[in-house]
Amino acid sequence: MRRDAWQLINFERFEAIPAALARPRGSATARILARSEWLLRRKSDGRFLAAVGPARALVPLDPAGRRLLRTLRQLLPALRGRRPADTLPLVSMHAALAELAVPPDYGTQRGLALVAEPRGLAFAGVDRYRRPLWLTPGAARGWRRLQAAARADGVHLDAISGYRSHAYQLGIFRRKLARGQTVAEILAVNAAPGYSEHHGGDALDIGTRGEPPAEESFERTAAFAWLARRAGEFGFTMSYPRDNPHGIVYEPWHWRHRDTAAPRRAFSVAAATPPPAPASPA
Numbered sequence: 001m002r003r004d005a006w007q008l009i010n011f012e013r014f015e016a017i018p019a020a021l022a023r024p025r026g027s028a029t030a031r032i033l034a035r036s037e038w039l040l041r042r043k044s045d046g047r048f049l050a051a052v053g054p055a056r057a058l059v060p061l062d063p064a065g066r067r068l069l070r071t072l073r074q075l076l077p078a079l080r081g082r083r084p085a086d087t088l089p090l091v092s093m094h095a096a097l098a099e100l101a102v103p104p105d106y107g108t109q110r111g112l113a114l115v116a117e118p119r120g121l122a123f124a125g126v127d128r129y130r131r132p133l134w135l136t137p138g139a140a141r142g143w144r145r146l147q148a149a150a151r152a153d154g155v156h157l158d159a160i161s162g163y164r165s166h167a168y169q170l171g172i173f174r175r176k177l178a179r180g181q182t183v184a185e186i187l188a189v190n191a192a193p194g195y196s197e198h199h200g201g202d203a204l205d206i207g208t209r210g211e212p213p214a215e216e217s218f219e220r221t222a223a224f225a226w227l228a229r230r231a232g233e234f235g236f237t238m239s240y241p242r243d244n245p246h247g248i249v250y251e252p253w254h255w256r257h258r259d260t261a262a263p264r265r266a267f268s269v270a271a272a273t274p275p276p277a278p279a280s281p282a
């Protein structure tokens, strides 16, 4: 598979990534993946389930993959050709939020909407931790151009985090509940699963060399000054400036890409609503 064609193919519970991008732990798995095209993994915990060979042969990589073989086989036709540029349905996210007892008016209170996951994401290079960075094709192009323009100006920018799935965010939420935190306590710090701009694949957290990730001190760097001046040329805007109406803490590192020059969607929080406690979708 050509590097510029690398994609993440997104399904409700599973995702396929090019086998060349997988980072297997064991050598047996590494050998199988070396002669495969795709890796199918579970979204909730990233577990490697099966590899897909050149002739669409499905090779289970662990007992869970073996049990799911029939289900995984149904995904194979979607690994061919181009992905539709639409999003996955939100049905199961609504069910998960109800099960977790997230208040039904959470979105209205915060002026946030549920963000659907794209069916396909483009490879946008690697992040600071050498993990693949996945973004929508437009955001991936915009990020590569922005990063190159900054480099030409002597400014180093790296990505901390791009697309994140609902399942991943639900996993964080469930682990905190299991440790005894209440829903209210978690929502005071984290955005509810489903409401992060990272789910849509057009937002990313940006950092620079020598700076810890996702800290307010980023605003005092040359990298931030450059972004503030130039990011707009590449379609990026800061989502959570100081005193934003979502009650989300100031996040100078979080930028969202828009393909068109359309203005940002109107905030839906009524002016009379007192801002809730700051929450960080990170």
Ligand SMILES: [Zn+2]
Residues within 6 Å of the ligand: 198, 203, 204, 205, 253, 254, 255, 281, 282
């Ligand atoms: Zn972010």
